[in-house]
Amino acid sequence: MLIALLRRYLGPRWRLLVGVLVFQLAQSLAALYLPTLNADIINNGVAKGDTGYIVRIGGWMLLVTLAQVACSITAVYFGARAAMGLGRDVRLAVFTKVGEFSEREVQLFGAPSLITRSTNDVQQVQMLVLMSCTMMVSAPITAVGGVILAIQQDGRLSWIIAVAVPVLLICVSAVVSRMVPWFRKMQGRIDAVNRVLREQLTGIRVVRAFVREDIETDRFEKVNADVMEAGLNAGRWMTTMFPIVMLILNLASVAVIWFGAFRVQDGMPIGALTAFLSYLVQILMAVMMATFMAVMVPRAAVSATRISEVLDTDPSISTPRAPVEHLEESGTIELAGVGFHYPGAEQPVLTDVSFRVGRGETVAIIGSTGAGKTTLVNLLPRLFDATAGAVYVDGVDVATLDPELLWSRIGLVPQKPYLFSGTVATNLRYGKPDATEEELWRALEIAQAADFVREMDGGLDAVIAQGGTSVSGGQRQRLAIARALVKRPEIYVFDDSFSALDLATDARLRAALRREEGTASFVIVAQRVSTIVDADRIVVLEDGRVVGIGTHEELREGNATYAEIVESQLAVQEAR
Incomplete structure (x- = not known):
């Protein structure tokens, strides 16, 4: 070697x-x-x-x-x-x-x-x-x-x-x-030191919240002693x-x-x-x-x-030899019998998932924890390849698309939004480096983030720490949404991106999205029913399978799984 x-x-x-x-x-x-x-x-x-x-x-x-x-x-x-x-x-x-x-x-x-x-x-x-x-x-x-x-x-x-x-x-x-x-052995143990140190620095708030400083210190001392x-x-x-x-x-x-x-x-x-x-x-x-x-x-x-x-490791997701570099339609997604199985896992995460998102439509995905929602949305921009079935964007199998073309069509806001060290402006321009200040403020207004950005020292030039640790969780989510909006894609994918927002901010943001981005398609993964109640269709997942597709009213009346989710959330709200 x-x-x-x-x-x-x-x-x-x-x-x-x-x-x-x-x-x-x-x-x-x-x-x-x-x-x-x-x-x-x-x-x-x-x-x-x-x-x-x-x-x-x-x-x-x-x-x-x-x-x-x-x-x-x-x-x-x-x-x-x-x-x-x-x-x-x-x-x-x-x-x-x-x-x-x-x-x-x-x-x-x-x-x-x-x-x-x-x-x-x-x-x-x-x-x-x-x-x-x-x-x-x-x-x-x-x-x-x-x-x-x-x-x-x-x-x-x-x-x-x-x-x-x-x-x-x-x-x-x-x-x-x-x-x-x-x-x-030394090189392998240096890996262990980096892993523990990375976990402790990333999760420092959790460490302090659970008063685990001594435990984590002992843990680091052990791997450090191994290197020594x-x-x-x-x-x-x-x-x-x-x-x-x-x-x-x-x-x-x-x-x-x-x-x-x-x-x-x-x-x-x-x-x-x-x-x-x-x-x-x-x-x-x-x-x-x-x-x-x-x-x-x-x-x-x-x-x-x-x-x-x-x-020498070949990526499991490879660029096709003769990729499709042009798309005729705009903003449609279709999943046909999609399945996904992690290597070494006993059970598949997704099985025979099929639904379609038309241009300008909003399709929501809901289900219990572990139902496969995040895995499903990761298949859309081809962060993973489906192990069964196919995912189509604008009528073309994503496995045959030029990756750059595919990613230009989709704006993904992940479940855990990540901001890079720099400023508010550099983070918003991540998907569109030549975006003007007017475009940045427009995206911030839609994402309900303009007010707190104006209050930050420097506004668009305010400093953002690595990972976005210098802002709150809700602010980080709104900045991540604004970053996707600056890109102006034809398809928006929100992976539980409204969970850190209060109900009023959530409602204003979704209303602004539909008003300003009316021709775009939306795929929204959510835990709260209130976030998806106005969706054109709601896909209900349970154990990686689709157990219901319809509007809020249709599913509430005719789908036991969805009705149970709605009732459980209503019970919590009434208890408050």
Whole structure:
């Protein structure tokens, strides 16, 4: 997964990668050249007392060092650009893919996990690319070149390298193999922290209302401690790597000096011994740099797998290959034998639902909790695909329609209205970015929201917090209705969108809707009978089935389920 992800998103940046390779190669060659120059100074300058030779070669070493620094800086610059660009593109790809998901895929992964995958997981892969460009490219060049040059200095001491490098690789591999499972657990536990934190922040009012602060604190401490446990266990193994590397490096250096002393007695130049020692240090340091990568690769591989799971998931709702891009009729909806079954559920949510909404008509849907009302309205804009039957908008099956065309025809006000951080105006223009202020105020007047918006500091420019938490529930619902009105669709779908309104405001809003939007079609899901009493037809749902269709009077007289709902609400009103 990691290699495939890198190939896909680093491929377009091959020029940067070539630049990294070229400058890292130059930097590594310069680093390998310096010990040879140092050996020449010791053998031909210091030993002979030739000051001019020392100054001349020393100046050349200074130039080589400056070139090495310049090449290293340039390589890091190219590597950073490649890594940051990859991170940007992968985050965009994940965001775009999630935007194509239906509610089913979002629920499958979970919102907290999707956030972690697009932030923390992408960061791990991005960091791997950056470290690879700055360290991993030069490490093999330095290691291979160092071995060749060290053997040239004295082949009889090369056995030390032949022993030290395999021992170091075996030790590092043993440590890394024990770190991988903990890194995998850590990413999953970060998901859990995000989930709990998101729930607590979103439901802070409920937490305080039920005095659950201590319980929620304990709950967060538990998942937080799980992350700490995974981090500590991975960290313990990680901390053993560097002492192992330094121990092997120091033992190898001592061995070179010890056995090199005997070689010097046999006529080996002092400069060759110092050069061999420098090359040994460079070789083992290159291996040590590779250990950084050995630490990062497993975690990045886990993250890449999690990212690929998102990118490789096909949305259950897909755009048809040859979508219908033009509709003749305007504002009609028809459900023909519609059924819906959630994956893994024992019973279907909807079964054989059929009714029609003509142009300019108002059709209401009512039923007990769990009857399938919200699922039904989610089928209209194709947030879900029906598992049986078909949904038609303007005479065309929604499964064959261009999604953009379908969504442009429908204005949906969900059961839980959501406002985005920004202002009142930016939220109202969400469906029509070029809407004028006159259009915004018109929508607010119809939605019975103009008065409280005028009283807000800034009016249309009043600040709205994320989720709309800076306004009340009723105000949030009215702003969501106004947002749909600004769009001026041909079909309005209200999913219990009047529940937070008092009866008087509810009545005024519905009257304004019918007066101002007379040619539009309305599908209204409601719990209150008073909200739907004037509907052209009322669809009564019970256990996912249609048990009655008719006007208020017809159903009250001839439908037991509807009559029971009416009587129960009348009893409540009389009790008040």
